[in-house]
Each structure stands twice: as structure tokens, then as C-alpha cells.
Amino acid sequence: MAETADRGRRTILETLEPGQVCKGVVSSIEKFGVLVDIGGLDGLVNVTELAWTHFEAASDIVEVGQQVTILVLGVDIEREQASFSLKALHPDPLEEFARVQFGRVIPGRVENVFFSVGVFVEVHENFKGLVPMHELAERNADQPENVLLYGDEVMVEVTGINLYRRRILLSLRS
Known part of the structure; x- marks a missing residue:
């Protein structure tokens, strides 16, 4: 058997x-x-x-x-x-996000604040992107938490998407 x-x-x-x-x-x-x-x-x-x-x-x-x-x-x-x-x-939702949102200014919500890296912002139900520290420094902030707090609603520009590494780069917009 x-x-x-x-x-x-x-x-x-x-x-x-x-x-x-x-x-x-x-x-x-x-x-x-x-x-x-x-x-x-x-x-x-x-x-x-x-x-x-x-x-x-x-x-x-x-x-x-x-x-x-x-x-x-x-x-x-x-x-x-x-x-x-x-x-x-199934289609990769990040590819669709890249096609539709790359270069656009979109709303997001602050999810994590890291002192040495920057701020992670949820820009889609499945995706978070990074607003790097240098973006926050332009706003005269020594620490990201001085500019943004968890839960803050922000407008960000989608400036980079790496499909291979599955990373989204954002820029803070007023």
C-alpha cells in the first residue's frame, strides 16, 4: 500500500x-x-x-x-x-497602486514615527510609505514627533515605488 x-x-x-x-x-x-x-x-x-x-x-x-x-x-x-x-x-496590488498613484498627492494617516528614519504613513489599506527624516528636517524639526504624531492626517506625494523591495517613498506636502 x-x-x-x-x-x-x-x-x-x-x-x-x-x-x-x-x-x-x-x-x-x-x-x-x-x-x-x-x-x-x-x-x-x-x-x-x-x-x-x-x-x-x-x-x-x-x-x-x-x-x-x-x-x-x-x-x-x-x-x-x-x-x-x-x-x-492574483494581480499585485502594489503594481496597480504604482500605476494610479505615482507622482500624485494623496491623503494618508501617520502610523509610526521613528526618530532616526522618519515617519511611516498609511496611504492605502495595504500599504505604508516612508516620509524620510530629511523631509521632516526641512520643516525645522529635530525630531519627527515634533512635526507629526500617530494618527495625524497628512497629504503626501508618492515620489518613489520600488516594486521589487516593496517600498513606497513619500514626500510631505502642506
Whole structure:
């Protein structure tokens, strides 16, 4: 029986290719990710491949027994392992944000104030950007908390977006 299961897993692995889309069922949720069963083979969706948005735990995204559609990222036949992604099948919301908001002045809310770095401002339900310290220094402030406080509503210009590092650079506007 175990030999038949091993042969079945190997057969599934041999049919998988990176870029392929398949359906599976969430079989287990771990801190490092989610295991998805695709017909007798459990493959891993690493926690970084679950969603584009911020979440606290994998269980915020999926639940055991849930049917999911996944993208095959990699296959290792020798190790009998497969890696999958849930988020790769959905558009990156930061790309859309960049297309629409880059160069614009938009409202935001101060989320964090760091003395040596600057101020982080929430500019979208999923994104925070940085107003660097030198932007605040132009306002004759020795410390960011002298200019802005947590919860303050501000107008900021989106001056830079790094899609690879997933960073947004902002400039404070009056």
C-alpha cells in the first residue's frame, strides 16, 4: 500500500511543471506555510506566497479543508517536493497602486514615527510609505514627533515605488 502511494506521488510530481495551475485542498496550516494536497501529494505554499496583503497568520488566509487554486513554482522529483503559490494567480496590488498613484498627492494617516528614519504613513489599506527624516528636517524639526504624531492626517506625494523591495517613498506636502 505504501509503495503504491509512493508511486502515485512520484507520478504526480512527474506531471507537474513550473507555471502550471492546479486545484488542491489545504491539508495543514503551519507557521512556515500551508500544505496543499493535489491528489495524494502534499506541496508547500510558503507563507510568503499566500497573499499580497499583510496578514498575521496563514489561518487568516485559508483554512484546512478549503479548496484552492495554486500555481506550481517548483518541482523536485528527487526530494519528492513541490512548491506552490496562491498569490501569484492574483494581480499585485502594489503594481496597480504604482500605476494610479505615482507622482500624485494623496491623503494618508501617520502610523509610526521613528526618530532616526522618519515617519511611516498609511496611504492605502495595504500599504505604508516612508516620509524620510530629511523631509521632516526641512520643516525645522529635530525630531519627527515634533512635526507629526500617530494618527495625524497628512497629504503626501508618492515620489518613489520600488516594486521589487516593496517600498513606497513619500514626500510631505502642506
